[in-house]
Amino acid sequence: DTGVSQDPRHKITKRGQNVTFRCDPISEHNRLYWYRQTLGQGPEFLTYFQNEAQLEKSRLLSDRFSAERPKGSFSTLEIQRTEQGDSAMYLCASSPEGQFSTDTQYFGPGTRLTVL
């Protein structure tokens, strides 16, 4: 399977703990996006990378959130001092280089985070 993969698929943690998620994009896709989806809502943009450079961060991405993409390959999203409001599905997507507005983004299965 050469699609976008995410790990873990599910994470249950206690409030105040740190968690880290990983996303492996489709090979040779140089753009990588993170979105968050809460129950009953559409996904909301968090941040995106062009190769290893993080080019935009949403105001939804508080100081407790940090994302990296070392060497422009896989990406990690870390949440520090988790809160119950962080409970959501975290989605990763990748796209090839091209015109931004027309690029198809390919989504991974997501990581479902539950904060107790």
Place this chain on the structure above:
Amino acid sequence: AQSVTQLDSHVSVSEGTPVLLRCNYSSSYSPSLFWYVQHPNKGLQLLLKYTSAATLVKGINGFEAEFKKSETSFHLTKPSAHMSDAAEYFCVVSGNYNQGGKLIFGQGTELSVKP
């Protein structure tokens, strides 16, 4: 700023009958529009996209959508529903070049298909 509004949070149809999922968009420039589908416990899958070419766009699984600039609409249709079409559908507009192509999703429409 770009936004999309999905006019129905839930649509229920009988198998074999037509499907219509409604979407209106707002954009300060010529937008790229998408429909994605999300089946339970599965990732988002692209159904179709409009990128300023033909206004009638055909997608996978018999779905199609028509871009109507005068109505700022991009409704999704299918002539005959199948049980496997039951899922959540999202209408999506792409941010402009300066926004790095981030996607802006509607709230979603849940499609139920009755036998």
